[in-house]
Amino acid sequence: MSVTRVSFGRQRSKLRLLAYAGAAVPLLALAVLAGAWAWLATGLPRTVGTAQLPGLSAPASITRDKDGIPWIRAASALDAWTALGFVHAQDRLTQMEMTRRFVSGRLSEVVGQRALPSDKLVRTLGLRQSAERSLAAASPDFRAVLDAYAAGVNAGVAARPGPLPIEFVLARIDWEPWTALDGLLWGKAMALQLSGNWRSELMRARLLAVLPPERIDELYPPDDPTGPSTIRASDAAPGATPKAARAELGAGARTALAGLAVPRLPDLPPPFDVAGASNVWAVAGQRTDTGGAILATDPHLGLQTPAMWYLARIEAPGLALAGATVPGVPAMVVGHNGQVAWAFTTTHADTQDFVVERVDPADPRRYLTPSGSLPFEQRTETILSSDGPPVQLAVRATRHGPVITGLDETADDATRTVGQATGIGAAALLALAWPLLLETDRSMEGLVRLNLARDRQEFVTVAPLVNAPIQNVFYADRAGNIGFMAPGLIPVRESHDGRYPVTGWDRPRIWSGYVPAAQMPSAANPPDGVLINANNRIVPPDYPFPISLDWPEPYRARRIGELLAGPAPVSLDRSAAAQLDSVSLLARELLPLMLAAAGEAPPSAEDVREATALKLLAAWDGEMLAARPEPLLFLAWAKELSWGLYADELGPLARDFHYWHPRFLRAVLSGQAHWCDDVRTPDRRESCAEVARAALVRAVAGLADRLGGEPASWRWGDVHEARFRHPLLGSLPLVGGWFGRSVASDGDDFTVNRASPAFRSGAAAWRHVSGASLRVVFDMADPDSSRFMIATGQSGDVLSPHYVDMVERWRDGVPVRLPRQAPEDGRVLALVP
Numbered sequence: 001m002s003v004t005r006v007s008f009g010r011q012r013s014k015l016r017l018l019a020y021a022g023a024a025v026p027l028l029a030l031a032v033l034a035g036a037w038a039w040l041a042t043g044l045p046r047t048v049g050t051a052q053l054p055g056l057s058a059p060a061s062i063t064r065d066k067d068g069i070p071w072i073r074a075a076s077a078l079d080a081w082t083a084l085g086f087v088h089a090q091d092r093l094t095q096m097e098m099t100r101r102f103v104s105g106r107l108s109e110v111v112g113q114r115a116l117p118s119d120k121l122v123r124t125l126g127l128r129q130s131a132e133r134s135l136a137a138a139s140p141d142f143r144a145v146l147d148a149y150a151a152g153v154n155a156g157v158a159a160r161p162g163p164l165p166i167e168f169v170l171a172r173i174d175w176e177p178w179t180a181l182d183g184l185l186w187g188k189a190m191a192l193q194l195s196g197n198w199r200s201e202l203m204r205a206r207l208l209a210v211l212p213p214e215r216i217d218e219l220y221p222p223d224d225p226t227g228p229s230t231i232r233a234s235d236a237a238p239g240a241t242p243k244a245a246r247a248e249l250g251a252g253a254r255t256a257l258a259g260l261a262v263p264r265l266p267d268l269p270p271p272f273d274v275a276g277a278s279n280v281w282a283v284a285g286q287r288t289d290t291g292g293a294i295l296a297t298d299p300h301l302g303l304q305t306p307a308m309w310y311l312a313r314i315e316a317p318g319l320a321l322a323g324a325t326v327p328g329v330p331a332m333v334v335g336h337n338g339q340v341a342w343a344f345t346t347t348h349a350d351t352q353d354f355v356v357e358r359v360d361p362a363d364p365r366r367y368l369t370p371s372g373s374l375p376f377e378q379r380t381e382t383i384l385s386s387d388g389p390p391v392q393l394a395v396r397a398t399r400h401g402p403v404i405t406g407l408d409e410t411a412d413d414a415t416r417t418v419g420q421a422t423g424i425g426a427a428a429l430l431a432l433a434w435p436l437l438l439e440t441d442r443s444m445e446g447l448v449r450l451n452l453a454r455d456r457q458e459f460v461t462v463a464p465l466v467n468a469p470i471q472n473v474f475y476a477d478r479a480g481n482i483g484f485m486a487p488g489l490i491p492v493r494e495s496h497d498g499r500y501p502v503t504g505w506d507r508p509r510i511w512s513g514y515v516p517a518a519q520m521p522s523a524a525n526p527p528d529g530v531l532i533n534a535n536n537r538i539v540p541p542d543y544p545f546p547i548s549l550d551w552p553e554p555y556r557a558r559r560i561g562e563l564l565a566g567p568a569p570v571s572l573d574r575s576a577a578a579q580l581d582s583v584s585l586l587a588r589e590l591l592p593l594m595l596a597a598a599g600e601a602p603p604s605a606e607d608v609r610e611a612t613a614l615k616l617l618a619a620w621d622g623e624m625l626a627a628r629p630e631p632l633l634f635l636a637w638a639k640e641l642s643w644g645l646y647a648d649e650l651g652p653l654a655r656d657f658h659y660w661h662p663r664f665l666r667a668v669l670s671g672q673a674h675w676c677d678d679v680r681t682p683d684r685r686e687s688c689a690e691v692a693r694a695a696l697v698r699a700v701a702g703l704a705d706r707l708g709g710e711p712a713s714w715r716w717g718d719v720h721e722a723r724f725r726h727p728l729l730g731s732l733p734l735v736g737g738w739f740g741r742s743v744a745s746d747g748d749d750f751t752v753n754r755a756s757p758a759f760r761s762g763a764a765a766w767r768h769v770s771g772a773s774l775r776v777v778f779d780m781a782d783p784d785s786s787r788f789m790i791a792t793g794q795s796g797d798v799l800s801p802h803y804v805d806m807v808e809r810w811r812d813g814v815p816v817r818l819p820r821q822a823p824e825d826g827r828v829l830a831l832v833p
Contacts, residue, residue: 040166042161043161043162043165044797045087045091045156045160046829047062048827048829050829051086051159052831052832053082053831053832054155055148055155056832057075057079057833058074059830059832060075060083061073062083062829062831063823063829064826065822065826066825067802068091068793068794068795068800068801068802069311069312069818071312071313071826072084072312072315073315074315075316076317078145078148080314080315080316081152081330082148082151083831084152084312084314085150085155085178086155086159087156087312088152088310088325088327089153089155089156090156090159091794091795091797091802092327092796093168094796094797095327095796096328097168097175099328100328102118102189103185103188104185105119105120105121106383108384108385108386109384110171110172111171112385112386112388113385116383116385116391117408120393120407122192123381123395125192125402125437126397127185127192128181128185130436131184131185133441134184134441134442134444137440139445142445142448145448146183146184147180148330150183153178154177154178166728166798167728171386182328183329183444184444185328186326186328187444190469191441191443194469195349195469197348197350197351197352197549197550198353201352201498201501203657204216204499205354215649218667218672219657220663221663221664223554223663227537228537228561229536229537229538230531231521231522231523231539232526233540277300278299278534279297279298279300279345279533279772280297280345280474280532280533281474281578282294282296282475282482282483282530282531283482283564283570284480284525284529284530285479285780285781287528287569288570288571289569289570290779290781291781292480292779292782293477293481293482293780294778294779294780295474295776295778296575296576296579296778297343297344297474297774297775297776298579298772298773298776299334299343299344299773299774300756300773303722303723303769305725305726305740305792305796306792308326308773309325309774310325310326310794311788311794312325312332312818313819313822314332315820320337321335322335322336322784322786322788323336323786323788323818324774329444330448331447332451336778336783337451337452340455340475340477340478341778342450342473342474342475343776343778345472345535346472346535347469347470347486347538348550349470349488349547349548350547350548350549350550351470351488351489351491352433353400353432353433353434353498353501353511354404354433354501355400355401355430355433355503356418356422356501356503356504357398357400357429357430357504358427358428359426359429360373361427365378369399369505369508371508374398374399376398376403377397377398378395378397380393380395381395398431400431400432400510401437403429403430403431411430415429418430418501433511435468435488435489435491439489441468443467443468446462446463449462456475456477456479456483459475460483460485463487464520465487466487467487469488470486470489471486471488472484473486476778476780480780481524482529483531484533484538485521486521486522486538486547487517489514490520490545491510491513491514493512493546494510494511494512496510497546497549498546499549515545521547530561532557532560532564533557534556534557535556536551536552536556537551553586553662555585555589555662555750556751563577563752572785576775580813581752581753582625582751582752583622583752584624586662587620587622587631587634587750588622589666590638590669591617593670594641595617597669597688598614598692599693609700609710610696610697612710612711613696613700613711616630617633624747626744626745626746628716629716631716631720632719632720632766633699633703633714635748636700641692642661642664643658643695644694644695644698645668645675645676645691646675649675662750668688669688676688676691706719717745717746718744719757719767720745720748720755720766721743721744722742722743722745722755722771722811723740723741723742723767723768724807725740739798741792741808743807743808745771754771756771771791772810774791775787775788775810775813775815776788784819784820785817786817787815788816789810789814789816790806791810792804792810793805793807
């Protein structure tokens, strides 16, 4: 008995020890995590006290308000740019590092081989080399700004009281000092993101494999020439060309290239989502309640954490700036200087062409031209990867631009197909012609000079320097003037219109030059006192030069015009309310056609869900509210209807083409009924009613599978959420949600409150992925009353209280103000040389 008791007691002791150990392991893990968290928190920026900042000519100060927004005061403009670099490094170092690595083609060094397609693309394009040319062309004054900003960034890193941000620790990133060149890289990234017509050119070429050109034209209907344009036919645009010259130039530039059928040209993988859109309107002083001009804007970009923008107020002799900066850039990108305010929208100009080059059969190191063969420009790039061996990338360029062939299998397949279509076989290569890569770009210097413009005249004099990417530059000044310009380099094409790749070996040039600067679109103080752009057409139909083949839909611009119309003066409140407007003119126009096509009866009398959906939609006013089911029903139906119309004709290409094409839908439901027939069933001809009803059945069934219940209980906000999550920690199981914020949101692609949903299948379908990353309303009667809001928060550090503290205010349109006087209760950091 005693032996048994001792043995049992020992077993109980072991079990007790194991239990203690089992409890201790998670506690120990938590303690380690807490310790690591506390250690990382020591790296949060110092915002009070004194810090040394090498390079300052005199003491300066940074006062932060309750949202972490800095008020910078310095004794000189260069000192102010140094201080801006300092606060950018304090709050957004990871964002700056990743932008620098993206444009330099060095993402693979920290995120591994999944970034190789991006790195290969930007190295082939030579974006960093383009920045080097810009730096070489910089004026001494601008070079001093770049150097001052770089000194501030490096001082901000050196002044960190603890470790670098968590992303540097997890990805084992070694910090490299910031340079003047790095201050130019963001501009190249935006030029690539906002100049995306090369993808539509490739898509058109691919469609030639399955459709004749006239059917492709039906997929891409032109915009309505009677629709809204920023410059109206009745407005007198400076630099207008006489009508006789217009007809001659227009005819020569728009001659279509025939006979180049290029099947299965694949899209090259984009480096990030292309979502270049924005709203902007300028109202002259005589139309406002204050007598001062109003300028309102909200740039639309892919939602990210942190937001691209960083709010700041900067004061120095000759410098009084307020607005939105971008970390990594020594400038106020969207802002005012007390005298002039400025904002941008994407022009969607066609500035890129693919050229089919022909390798010299006698020497593969050369390619053919009408005057003989020329040698390729060649270099070798070495791409390092954190999880694989180095990659040697051979880069070639022709007189037209970099050779895309060789980037990956899809590019190689595209080249083989082009060779077959043109009859030159394996001798074919594809090169990208793009002014950004052919000319010296000084856009970032132009942006800094805009910051310094003291009046309208100075502003319009320096604005042409901001030319890549081509943007619509809007402005308003203290005198009540408003205006817009679209500076940039738009090719004047010879014997082709830019829709498809053009052969290069048989023509001396593909462009005769660029649209003359004096004839680029511009307008000032129109008779009705209002200028509007929401990425719609900027010129009337009789403008002499082709600007774009693919103007975006004008629904947002039309709605803005409605909201600003009438005799009542335009106020700041009215403009701010317009930015949150969620009425879809697309839905109001397209839904009646869809309902008419489907007929009054549901597809099946027994199916109550379809009947309910039709009843809800028939009574709907087109407002895309998160709390309503109709937006979800309408968009799901339109998506399935689009698929039902062209999936049979396009085959495997349908998935790449499948996105919003409202003009196409409108044209089909208004008369082009041949698209309703399913070519896969030659023995019968389907009607548009059949296609519309089948699409409704699929849409409702898909939503029922996902949401359950009945259509009346579904809500747009159930699936249309803006998710702001940490790019690394947000994917962790169980705890990922702690590192971000999600909010249901109104709107869609075609509302003024633009909230683009993800056009895909599965759990991510309809998620709010792009929209107003920044909202601003400038009051030029009292610039200190101007209103600002960004999408997430001031800090990019997940440990900061200002990481996502603005999300709800951004959704609800609750602004902040940036007056000259710093907040009296702010936290002050004194900077000393």
